[in-house]
Amino acid sequence: MNDTPGWASPGSSPSDGRDSGTPGPADAPDASSKWSKEQPPAGRWAPPTAQGGGPVPPAGGPGWGSGPQRGGWGQPPAAKPGVIPLRPLGVGEILDGAVSTLRAHWRTVLGITITVSVITQICDILIQRYLLPQPPATNPDASPEEALRQAMDQLNATVIGLAPVTAITLIATLFTTALLTVVISRSVLGRPVTLSEAWREARPRLLQLLGLTLLLxxxxxxxxxxxxxxxxxxxxxxxxxxxxxxxxxxxxxxxxLMVQFALASPALMLERQGVIQSMRRSAKLVRGAWWRTFGILTLTLLLTFLVSMIIAIPFSLIAYAVDGDGISGLFSGSVPEFGWPFLIITGIGAVIASSITYPISAGVTVLLYVDQRIRREALDLELARAAGVPGYGSTSAGDDTSRS
Structure with a gap:
């Protein structure tokens, strides 16, 4: 396995070629039944190092960690060097891991999301103010033919208005996905990451991620x-x-298809795969777990939508009160003309909402990818070694040389 931080090769669980002292599939009976038939050679995931050059000590003493045991009765609880326990995850643990990443790395995460959200909202406001055409006027007494023509004109205006907004959203999603994937992959190992480090690791994959973002x-x-x-x-x-x-x-x-390819972006970022290969990789990981993946993604979408509405509604009411005819204008039946105050206030609400919901959505996707690899490929064993958890062997180059 490549020793780049936060990276895991496909099938990186060490199923072959290990010495007798290294845990293997037999230590994980809940994952062996779904062991992938095609496994590339085992690689290296370098453990995090402390300032003095030695392995980072685990986050707790003997018996630390929480949740069900990985190996059944008589086995210690699953290690938890980062935001998740290293074992198959439940829905609540995936959501909690995404929120825990936001709490643990809030400076880096908010630095990413606020920057991207502010730039996105500024572009959106300028487009709405200066580039979008005025909506076509409608005549309530129009004939059926005229009503159909008016409906088509409104549809064309909507499509024209959505095109630049969609393009900005795709670009924002591109940067947040790339950077947050790096942050979340580090948080699984309990490793800190700065914004500059996340950018340095994500930048080489931006072109491929852009291709995936446009292709879907x-x-x-x-x-x-x-x-x-x-x-x-x-x-x-x-x-x-x-x-x-x-x-x-x-x-x-x-x-x-979108659920089948839902894990393509973390596969592309963390496995250094191409666009088509990452889509195939996602389909392989989702196979047999489509409904579970669909349910978790739908629940996440619903939660982020509710959070966005809870934040956006007060800002919208304030914007209506400050700009236009006030809140009473909402019930007048006419279409108000909004100025700069309305756009700025609602834009602030959108920035706050995006700063919270972006990390949760990205976190759930990446942790769902990690969970599927744990279930199918025993990735938890490799992650434990990378995190320096005692009893899982060593990933240092010296040990690998001595074994050969």
Missing amino acids: PLIAAVVMTVGMLPGLLLGSGGGVALAVLGGFAGAVVTLW
């Missing part, structure tokens, strides 16, 4: 187009029904 929405758009195109070409009432049915089928396929 493209795949979704192609699937939806293929599903709806026959009905749109057919036209008439039957064509509309066929387009709706095809759109529903396309949405189902898109959802299945």
Whole structure:
């Protein structure tokens, strides 16, 4: 395994070629039944070092850690050098690990998310203020033909308005995913990381991550187009029904594919894989656990949405009160014209919400990836060695040389 901090090669669990003193699959009966058939050669994950050059001592004494035992009765509790115990994780432990990462590395995490969120919101405000066209006027007394034309004009205006916002969001997601993945991978080992270190490790992978970030929405758009195109070409009432049915089928396929590829970004960042290889890697890890992955991601999406709403609603009410006709304007039925105060106040709320929800979403994705590798490849053994936990062997170059 490459000794770059926070990195793990695919199939890095040491299933082959170890000496008798190194724990192996037999020490982890809950993962051996799902052991991956194709395992690359075992590599090295260098343990963290202290300032004096020696291994970092574990975070607790004998018996430290929490949760179910990895090896069953008679085995010590799972080691916990970082934010998660090194064993298969429950849903609550994945969410708690994401929040614990935010607490443990709050300077680095907030430095990343606040910087990206502020830049994103500034660009968004400028685009809304200067680049987006005014929404087309509607006539409530229009004929059916005119109403259809007005609806199409509104749809075009919405698409035009969403395009730059979507592009900014993709770029923001790119940087936050890259940097936070490095931070979270370090936090699993209980290792500190600065913003400059995270940037130095993530920067070589940004181009590949950009390709992945653009490819996944493209795949979704192609699937939806293929599903709806026959009905749109057919036209008439039957064509509309066929387009709706095809759109529903396309949405189902898109959802299945997006869950299959949900772990591609951590695989790309932490295993130094290419775009297509990371997608295949994600599909392999999700195989047999699609519903569990879907459930955890959906729960995370719901929680982050609720947090965003809890933060955004007060700022929106304040913005309505400061700008325009006040809160009473919400119930007037007219579309208010918002100025700089409204955009700035709501932008502040969006920055605060993003600074909290970005780390949670990224943390859940990375920890779900780690959990699947623990379950399928006994990655916990390799992580324990990398963290310098006693009883898991050594990953130093000298030991590897002496064994050979």
